[in-house]
Amino acid sequence: MTKENFLEEKYQEDLQITNLNNVLKISVYLENKPGTLAEFAKLLKKHEANVIYMIYNEVISENRCEIAFYVKKPEQINSLAHEMNILGYYYNFEYSGADEEKTNKIIGLNLLERFFLNLKKIIGEEEIEKVKEIVMTSKKLSETLVNFNRESGKNLETGQIFNKILVFAISSLSKTKNNFSYKRLPTLPIGDVLLHSFRPPTGGTIYILEGKTETIMIDGTYGIYYEDVKRMLLENHIDPSKIKKIYITHVDADHVGLSGYFEEEYKTEVYLHPSSKGIIENENRAYGTDTPLFQLNHYFTILVNYFTKPKFPKIGKFFDTKPKEFFEAFPVIDYFKLDGTEFKVLESLGGHIPGQVFFLSEELGLFFTGDYLLYIPSLGKEEKSFLNIPKLLMTSTNINSKIFREELEQLKNLAKKIDSQLAKKGKGLLILPGHGDYYPIRLIS
Incomplete structure (x- = not known):
């Protein structure tokens, strides 16, 4: 880069630019x-960026580069940021110097532009204009979106995943009513229970367990789909008013979003972990943790909730949290029954989100695992390409990715152990994840 004069200082005669306090720092993915x-150095040269230093250390991060350069005026930042947006770079700006208020406004507007360009990849111009209008007419919402982008820029790898999931969630706005679609998985008769599974266009998979005397739901997708989901159930000869209990694995909007609507209209009882209360009240899926991504999770939660319209239960029924027994590393904190068949409530170790639980019926051979043990081949093309699923599973929106990976392995081992025991009876264990299709655990090596 020195040979190509990328690091050449072109503006030494301009005292404003050589003021070390008048500096723009970029962290770029x-x-x-x-x-x-x-x-990228060519791009900086094109915009006459007078580079002070570039830092890249693949030991720290194999994708993150930090560059600092002098800026002549705020408009220089605007043109550079605009081209970076067009070219699809994911970045964060930090500025100190003259015209700080004006410069920060320019940076904020370019962060919004980058966000809308990402949104353009999956929804049409007309829908984007509607989202823009919503954002720009709400000062609080636009500030939250800018703050979200700033926080995600401080943690480029993880922030990029959060950003993509947020964009994917917002695309739900264009998939309601006449644009609503779903995939119905084959209904399975298991003992005296019928298992129904539905996958809406975005959000989590909906599971309905229909017994002889009662019907329950495991998780529910985004609240914005409530009327569409009721219509979907009726089309498939399931009366939504018969669903008297909903059991929630965790309170991300794509799993809990429908529950409050059912409670309000049908007096459905909603069961969830007591840690969910703090998450809901504080609009932060990381509430109660000491994660360095605390603020990022806060802005992410506010935005996803705003655009996907969850309705949380007003009178939630909380699981007991005192361990009754242990299944390997996982405490069994509570039980519930469907027509006399027992389900165990296993508590997560805290990798994904506080208050995450799993539901296990050994008798029926069913294991509801929330955002764990997804069967990647069953995910849609859009989900795989836009959310970059392999990377999502490594960084994801997890509160503690290290614990998440460890308990993911422990959960898989537990499932295989239960499956081996069931195999002696001529049965097997079915995994029912929060996204994608159900599948027998034997498919996983």
């Missing part, structure tokens, strides 16, 4: 392959 850093 770059693909870890030959030539990407040089290409």
